[in-house]
Amino acid sequence: MKISGAQGIIECLLEQGVDTVFGYPGGRILPLYDAIYEGKIRHILTVHEQGAIHAADGYARASGKVGVCIATSGPGATNLVTGLANAYLDSVPLVVITGQVSTDLIGADAFQEVDITGITMPITKHNFLVKDVATLPEIMRFAFRIASSGRPGPVLIDVPSDIQLDVFNFTQEEEQEKNKPRFQWELSQLGSSLIDRAAAVLETAKQPVMIVGGGVVSSGAYEQVVALAEKMNAPVVSTLMGLGSFSSEHPLFLGLTGMHGHKRANLAVHGADVVIAIGSRFNDRVTGNKFKYAEGKTLIHIDVDPAELDKNVSTHIPLAGDVKQLVTTLNERIKPFNPSPWWKVIWEWKQEFAVKPDGNDLSATWMLKQVAERTKGKPFIFATDVGQHQMWAAQNLHIETPRSWITSGGLGTMGFGLPAAIGAQIAMPTKRVIAIVGDGGMKMTGCELFTAASQGLPLITIIVDNSSLGMVRQLQQLFYKQRYSESLLPVPMDFVCFAKAFGIEGTLTTTQEEFLAAFSAAIESNCPRVIIVKIPTEQLVTPMLKPNSPLDTFMDI
Amino acid sequence: MGHHTISILVLNQSGVLVRVAGMFSRRGFNIESLAVGTTHVPEYSRITAVMQGSDAIVAQVVKQLEKLVEVRAVEILPVNTAVVRDMAMIKVKAAQNKKLEVLQLAETFGAKVVDISNETLMVEITSGKTNTDALIDALSSYGILEMIRTGVVGLQRGDCSIYEKEKCEISALFDTAQVEA
Numbered sequence: 101m102k103i104s105g106a107q108g109i110i111e112c113l114l115e116q117g118v119d120t121v122f123g124y125p126g127g128r129i130l131p132l133y134d135a136i137y138e139g140k141i142r143h144i145l146t147v148h149e150q151g152a153i154h155a156a157d158g159y160a161r162a163s164g165k166v167g168v169c170i171a172t173s174g175p176g177a178t179n180l181v182t183g184l185a186n187a188y189l190d191s192v193p194l195v196v197i198t199g200q201v202s203t204d205l206i207g208a209d210a211f212q213e214v215d216i217t218g219i220t221m222p223i224t225k226h227n228f229l230v231k232d233v234a235t236l237p238e239i240m241r242f243a244f245r246i247a248s249s250g251r252p253g254p255v256l257i258d259v260p261s262d263i264q265l266d267v268f269n270f271t272q273e274e275e276q277e278k279n280k281p282r283f284q285w286e287l288s289q290l291g292s293s294l295i296d297r298a299a300a301v302l303e304t305a306k307q308p309v310m311i312v313g314g315g316v317v318s319s320g321a322y323e324q325v326v327a328l329a330e331k332m333n334a335p336v337v338s339t340l341m342g343l344g345s346f347s348s349e350h351p352l353f354l355g356l357t358g359m360h361g362h363k364r365a366n367l368a369v370h371g372a373d374v375v376i377a378i379g380s381r382f383n384d385r386v387t388g389n390k391f392k393y394a395e396g397k398t399l400i401h402i403d404v405d406p407a408e409l410d411k412n413v414s415t416h417i418p419l420a421g422d423v424k425q426l427v428t429t430l431n432e433r434i435k436p437f438n439p440s441p442w443w444k445v446i447w448e449w450k451q452e453f454a455v456k457p458d459g460n461d462l463s464a465t466w467m468l469k470q471v472a473e474r475t476k477g478k479p480f481i482f483a484t485d486v487g488q489h490q491m492w493a494a495q496n497l498h499i500e501t502p503r504s505w506i507t508s509g510g511l512g513t514m515g516f517g518l519p520a521a522i523g524a525q526i527a528m529p530t531k532r533v534i535a536i537v538g539d540g541g542m543k544m545t546g547c548e549l550f551t552a553a554s555q556g557l558p559l560i561t562i563i564v565d566n567s568s569l570g571m572v573r574q575l576q577q578l579f580y581k582q583r584y585s586e587s588l589l590p591v592p593m594d595f596v597c598f599a600k601a602f603g604i605e606g607t608l609t610t611t612q613e614e615f616l617a618a619f620s621a622a623i624e625s626n627c628p629r630v631i632i633v634k635i636p637t638e639q640l641v642t643p644m645l646k647p648n649s650p651l652d653t654f655m656d657i
Numbered sequence: 658m659g660h661h662t663i664s665i666l667v668l669n670q671s672g673v674l675v676r677v678a679g680m681f682s683r684r685g686f687n688i689e690s691l692a693v694g695t696t697h698v699p700e701y702s703r704i705t706a707v708m709q710g711s712d713a714i715v716a717q718v719v720k721q722l723e724k725l726v727e728v729r730a731v732e733i734l735p736v737n738t739a740v741v742r743d744m745a746m747i748k749v750k751a752a753q754n755k756k757l758e759v760l761q762l763a764e765t766f767g768a769k770v771v772d773i774s775n776e777t778l779m780v781e782i783t784s785g786k787t788n789t790d791a792l793i794d795a796l797s798s799y800g801i802l803e804m805i806r807t808g809v810v811g812l813q814r815g816d817c818s819i820y821e822k823e824k825c826e827i828s829a830l831f832d833t834a835q836v837e838a
């Protein structure tokens with residue numbers, strides 16, 4: 101059929117099963133918006149392009165589908181840069197479509213021209229500039245395949261405005277082509293012998309630990325990972341990105357590992373003789389001192405991306421490939437065992453470092469435990485912003501299922517939480533989404549409340565208001581002699597009034613009772629709600645590893 | 658730490674050189690030389706990069722290169738079983754009474770003189786890197802006006818071919834790029 105490039109883009113999106121896109125219009129993407137007007141695809145208009153791409157990101161993380169985002173050329177495209185980097189570092193599959201000046205103007209510094217493929221080269225898995233409308237369908241199809249295959253990531257397609265208008269002959273992708281994987285993965289002979297070695301090492305381990313990372317979420321290998329852990333009876337810890345891939349309620353689960361991880365979890369990793377890490381890339385926030393990390397241990401590393409093996413720490417048994425298949429095969433070749441003396445040690449740690457009860461004042465940790473309690477076993481998704489509240493959430497919420505924990509791990513992007521929560525709520529209308537954000541980050545992208553309001557989303561936004569850029573303040577307290585340079589926000593911000601501007605009911609809470617009342621009311625309501633949790637500025641995130649130290653060296657705070 | 662010569666088969670598309678070079682600089686790998694040219698298959702170009710680094714670093718480089726969509730195959734040229742060459746043109750000062758000397762010197766290194774003016778000679782050499790380095794060294798005492806090198810290129814000896822290592826991508830975008838083994 102003869103259609104325009106813009107209509108071709110819509111057809112290709114439909115072909116890929118896309119029903120919702122996030123975006124913001126402008127001059128050089130007008131042909132595509134004209135095609136969107138036909139109403140074949142739901143378009144969510146956000147307040148800012150950064151909001152659109154974070155929403156697409158949250159949508160992708162919550163649903164496991166590819167998120168789609170659209171923006172115009174120039175400033176529209178540059179507003180996507182943070183979101184692309186965020187998705188790139190957290191391996192989130194996105195297809196991002198930008199308008200571009202018409203092909204005859206490219207390179208002329210035309211109005212709203214930027215070289216967005218050049219700018220985003222290091223922060224996309226791949227990008228394309230479409231120069232001929234005939235190649236557009238193939239590029240679209242390939243972009244989806246790249247974004248979702250192997251280690252997922254964002255792909256950008258820059259489409260000049262004349263290409264969007266050009267008429268061409270569109271043919272639907274054949275059904276059998278559609279479901280073809282990008283690469284066929286098979287266990288190699290070397291891989292097979294490495295699995296045998298891994299099995300042998302694990303069976304003789306006295307103090308094994310399993311680390312689950314974001315790769316377990318994106319590979320969908322949850323069941324396989326649980327089966328393997330249960331066979332080994334090994335304690336399981338999770339990275340920030342891995343939360344939910346292994347249920348927090350499982351008896352083998354010890355908690356969060358890394359800079360602000362639970363003591364029992366970090367001590368277990370530190371004391372382990374064999375560590376099997378699945379879908380984690382040994383980021384510096386996870387390893388502490390990377391030279392001491394692997395001392396006295398055998399590391400088994402399973403990841404879909406071969407380049408992650410031996411990148412940050414060198415491993416003894418590197419296994420690259422399809423995580424599901426690798427874990428399944430390893431499980432088949434391993435005999436069940438039970439490292440009971442190791443569990444005795446761990447039980448002692450559990451007792452020793454049991455969570456201290458919170459006082460009677462309203463605190464973030466108390467609030468989060470209450471939220472965990474009241475949402476237990478129910479279909480909730482939690483999205484966070486970046487800062488102290490994020491770490492408190494990671495430590496105190498109970499993430500029971502995969503894709504119900506959405507946080508900016510690799511880039512640590514303030515302003516991510518609210519728009520990502522919006523995307524997640526749109527992806528998962530039958531679940532409730534709770535955004536946990538700081539007072540600093542809320543000011544960055546808080547206007548996206550407008551999007552939540554205009555879409556009528558039942559989103560609950562909890563603002564942990566410590567009147568400061570708390571995480572920065574914490575670092576200044578600990579490492580910069582309490583010189584709180586630009587991290588205190590003593591001038592009050594009326595978030596209730598702010599929410600009201602969008603027609604959203606906000607409740608300021610300063611006591612435990614007030615919070616519980618506001619939270620119950622929010623849960624019962626079907627409308628977006630904002631709850632402000634006012635806490636003292638001085639609270640610190642503990643435990644905390646000493647910088648660049650082994651995992652058993654905690655700050656004395 | 659040694660020199661490593663990496664041969665990279667890429668799709669002949671705009672931007673691919675930037676992607677490859679960008680990967681090196683972004684990840685802090687130093688390239689000593691980078692040479693690009695077309696191949697007998699119009700859809701492909703071939704890049705030769707020389708870098709210094711430990712074996713572990715080079716292994717990481719290879720893996721990062723392999724992740725680039727337009728990179729179709731990567732191989733490290735083995736020192737003992739590859740032919741590597743680099744071409745240099747050196748414009749050297751040579752008054753009349755020095756011309757013969759420089760000519761002879763060039764000949765010793767297997768280089769050719771390709772241009773003569775009153776006060777200069779242009780010497781061209783295609784050779785292994787150490788030989789070229791030695792010639793440049795020898796010529797520098799006469800005074801080098803300007804010079805240029807192509808950077809190292811190389812192929813493995815024997816009947817192997819980098820096309821055998823090509824990753825098989827399942828996409829019609831690459832249909833044109835099928836090569837007979």
Ligand SMILES: Cc1ncc(C[n+]2csc(CCOP(=O)(O)OP(=O)(O)O)c2C)c(N)n1
Pocket residue numbers: 485486487488489490512513514515537538539540541542564566568569570571572
């Ligand atoms: C876009 C961006 N800018 C700056 C930072 C550095 N940063 C990390 S945490 C933080 C403070 C966040 O303050 P707030 O949102 O109030 O959260 P809190 O730590 O107080 O819970 C800052 C400034 C960042 N991560 N992202």
Ligand SMILES: [Mg+2]
Pocket residue numbers: 487538539540564565566567568569570
């Ligand atoms: Mg704050």
